[in-house]
Amino acid sequence: xxxKLGIIAGEGELPARVIEACRSSGRDFFVVAIExxxxxxxxxxxxxxxxxxxxxxxAFAKLREVAAEEIxxxxxxxxxxxxxxxxxxxxxxxxxxxxxxxxxxxxxxSAVVREFENAGFRVVGADQILESMVTAARLYGKYAPxxxxxxxxxxxxxxxxxxxxxxxxxAVVVQQGVVLxxxxxxxxxxxxxxxxxLKRDGPGGVLVKxxxxxxxxxxxxxxxGPHTVVAAAAAGxxxxxxxxGGSLILDPxxxxxxADEAGLFVLGLEVPE
Amino acid sequence: xxxKLGIIAGEGELPARVIEACRSSGRDFFVVAIExxxxxxxxxxxxxxxxxxxxxxxAFAKLREVAAEEIxxxxxxxxxxxxxxxxxxxxxxxxxxxxxxxxxxxxxxSAVVREFENAGFRVVGADQILESMVTAARLYGKYAPxxxxxxxxxxxxxxxxxxxxxxxxxAVVVQQGVVLxxxxxxxxxxxxxxxxxLKRDGPGGVLVKxxxxxxxxxxxxxxxGPHTVVAAAAAGxxxxxxxxGGSLILDPxxxxxxADEAGLFVLGLEVPE
Numbered sequence: 322x323x324x325k326l327g328i329i330a331g332e333g334e335l336p337a338r339v340i341e342a343c344r345s346s347g348r349d350f351f352v353v354a355i356e357x358x359x360x361x362x363x364x365x366x367x368x369x370x371x372x373x374x375x376x377x378x379x380a381f382a383k384l385r386e387v388a389a390e391e392i393x394x395x396x397x398x399x400x401x402x403x404x405x406x407x408x409x410x411x412x413x414x415x416x417x418x419x420x421x422x423x424x425x426x427x428x429x430x431s432a433v434v435r436e437f438e439n440a441g442f443r444v445v446g447a448d449q450i451l452e453s454m455v456t457a458a459r460l461y462g463k464y465a466p467x468x469x470x471x472x473x474x475x476x477x478x479x480x481x482x483x484x485x486x487x488x489x490x491x492a493v494v495v496q497q498g499v500v501l502x503x504x505x506x507x508x509x510x511x512x513x514x515x516x517x518x519l520k521r522d523g524p525g526g527v528l529v530k531x532x533x534x535x536x537x538x539x540x541x542x543x544x545x546g547p548h549t550v551v552a553a554a555a556a557g558x559x560x561x562x563x564x565x566g567g568s569l570i571l572d573p574x575x576x577x578x579x580a581d582e583a584g585l586f587v588l589g590l591e592v593p594e
Numbered sequence: 595x596x597x598k599l600g601i602i603a604g605e606g607e608l609p610a611r612v613i614e615a616c617r618s619s620g621r622d623f624f625v626v627a628i629e630x631x632x633x634x635x636x637x638x639x640x641x642x643x644x645x646x647x648x649x650x651x652x653a654f655a656k657l658r659e660v661a662a663e664e665i666x667x668x669x670x671x672x673x674x675x676x677x678x679x680x681x682x683x684x685x686x687x688x689x690x691x692x693x694x695x696x697x698x699x700x701x702x703x704s705a706v707v708r709e710f711e712n713a714g715f716r717v718v719g720a721d722q723i724l725e726s727m728v729t730a731a732r733l734y735g736k737y738a739p740x741x742x743x744x745x746x747x748x749x750x751x752x753x754x755x756x757x758x759x760x761x762x763x764x765a766v767v768v769q770q771g772v773v774l775x776x777x778x779x780x781x782x783x784x785x786x787x788x789x790x791x792l793k794r795d796g797p798g799g800v801l802v803k804x805x806x807x808x809x810x811x812x813x814x815x816x817x818x819g820p821h822t823v824v825a826a827a828a829a830g831x832x833x834x835x836x837x838x839g840g841s842l843i844l845d846p847x848x849x850x851x852x853a854d855e856a857g858l859f860v861l862g863l864e865v866p867e
Binding site: 479480483484486487488489490499500501502503504505506507511515519 | 776
């Protein structure tokens with residue numbers, strides 16, 4: 322019987338997938354839903370509490386009380402501004418130890434992982450719970466990149482790795498050799514929406530999404546789902562290239578169905594560390 | 595008497611400033627206005643022709659006919675899609691020699707410079723014509739960055755240089771240690787507009803704008819003007835950090851006036867090559 326799982330629920334669909342996985346395997350869990358980030362519809366009907374990002378004391382106490390032993394951080398949590406943080410004592414001490422202003426998101430999230438571990442919890446990655454959704458090194462669906470798309474993917478890999486090394490973002494859109502857009506904190510949906518207006522005529526671009534080199538992989542793995550495929554198709558994108566072993570495809574069957582309908586390729590690629 | 599100047603006019607205010615500089619020094623000039631890019635109001639009343647990006651033959655012939663000896667490329671020209679190019683013979687040969695799909699904007703623009711030189715023109719940079727507008731290594735206006743803004747500038751320099759090395763873009767916005775946005779082909783105005791929605795509470799961010807390391811400096815030097823300051827202020831930005839000797843401040847007196855009104859700093863910074 323696996324240990325009880327504490328699910329720290331941020332944005333997007335990932336928390337829902339983790340909850341489903343617990344339910345279908347009969348694993349006990351408890352959800353800490355982050356205010357302003359987690360979707361209330363997802364946590365309704367689960368054992369849960371709501372917590373501010375800055376209220377770690379209460380959340381840690383509750384996770385101990387319900388005897389959660391493992392923790393998974395599921396779904397993005399945008400870093401709060403210093404003014405909005407209103408930290409309790411644990412959170413204040415935590416930020417006191419960090420030079421927060423000198424860290425990117427990955428630096429901050431790695432520190433959050435250490436904080437859980439120092440408090441005696443084991444932190445696991447969402448990919449360890451959603452093993453069937455980890456991107457494999459293969460072509461999904463029936464479309465494949467042509468040579469022009471392959472050239473765009475090469476450029477996208479270079480740019481995404483350079484950005485990731487600087488802890489900026491995980492995604493980039495390249496069309497006909499031109500970098501149309503680069504993701505920082507706006508997220509992939511906003512990147513795709515803007516590329517719709519930036520694309521030029523002719524063969525469409527590619528979305529490349531990788532984890533950051535050296536990224537703490539237990540937090541914020543790059544994730545796509547059916548809605549990513551729909552948004553990409555609407556933006557004139559011809560295909561998605563994702564890091565094999567380093568990203569998640571939520572609901573892969575629906576992703577393939579949507580991609581096949583829209584004529585997009587979905588490619589899992591080995592990326593050297 | 596300086597040689598007659600051929601002004602290849604793209605987007606924005608830069609062509610207008612170059613035209614003004616010619617008029618105020620009594621220098622002869624001829625404008626080749628790029629369709630879909632140059633502002634018709636700017637070229638009205640000047641000796642000029644309109645040209646498609648793909649119609650280099652006609653433009654070269656006209657520049658020879660009017661005896662232009664020096665050429666300046668003023669204002670951005672977004673790279674056309676292959677489908678829209680409809681190249682004439684010279685343009686087709688030009689693109690035939692390039693692996694265009696493997697080049698970023700700087701690579702393409704450097705090749706355009708060589709094409710003019712091979713045809714016997716001298717190509718000068720806008721900074722050689724607008725010497726008084728080249729950013730100096732100093733503080734403009736009455737505001738200065740505090741230590742938090744200085745830390746954001748440091749991050750912005752790292753990110754902008756990495757992006758520039760990959761020929762992606764020239765500008766980045768950083769707030770409280772977080773990269774809010776990174777410029778690709780959307781341009782600085784669009785970057786600023788989006789950062790308005792991405793900013794967090796508390797001290798505002800900084801806009802860092804640099805030329806790309808190794809960039810052909812006769813094309814596409816980073817440029818800011820009064821409207822950049824107004825857009826930055828509207829986006830909650832606290833200041834601009836620009837590359838000294840490697841960027842242009844159009845209409846510096848108005849830039850300083852707007853920055854002082856809005857409480858923004860404008861800093862020219864030496865950036866190691």
